[in-house]
Amino acid sequence: MVIKYLRDKYPSAKVPVLLAFFNFCEGSTQTPANVVRSLLAQLLRQSGRVSDMLMALYERYAHSPHLPLEDLWSTLHSDIASFDRVFIIFDALDEYVYGSEGFVNDFQNLFKLPMTSLFVTSRPTSLNKAILGNFAQLEILARDSELREYIQTRLSESRFNNRPELCNEVVQTILHQSNGV
Helix, strand or coil: CHHHHHHHHCCCCCCCEEEEECCHHHCCCCCHHHHHHHHHHHHHHHHCCCCHHHHHHHHHCCCCCCCCHHHHHHHHHHHHHCCCCEEEEEECHHHCCCCCHHHHHHHHHHCCCCCEEEEECCCCCHHHHHHHCCCCCCCCCCCHHHHHHHHHHHHHCCCCCCCHHHHHHHHHHHHHHHCCC
């Protein structure tokens, strides 16, 4: 919803909208280097241009399986700086398993780029509070009616859809335990 809104509001390739969706189950593949690579790839696709720095990085490491994270971050920062505005969305940051200090510091450096606007979704954790510091926060809780509708839809697609008592119990239990999250 946020991505669609931003892309509708800024349809030009001059204002890229980048997304990193973190998923605990994919934690082994969501390394810091892969996250930055993904952001660079999105920037390339949306802008349609390859920066000199990205080309040099590619040529330098074309035959190497590993690119230094520092070089990836430098390239991302340089490429972002070539735009008037860039939106970056980090969705489910609390599910990111590589909470290493280095990545956190590099992540915080994105805040220093004046053309970058960040939107982060996360459950509150001590690491995320450290990363986000004093930035504006908005707590969003789902209404029971929204959760109920979502759960019922998912259950109707499951093998339990022909057991209404069980489905009702599942809905009630989840609603009771979720507390709007």
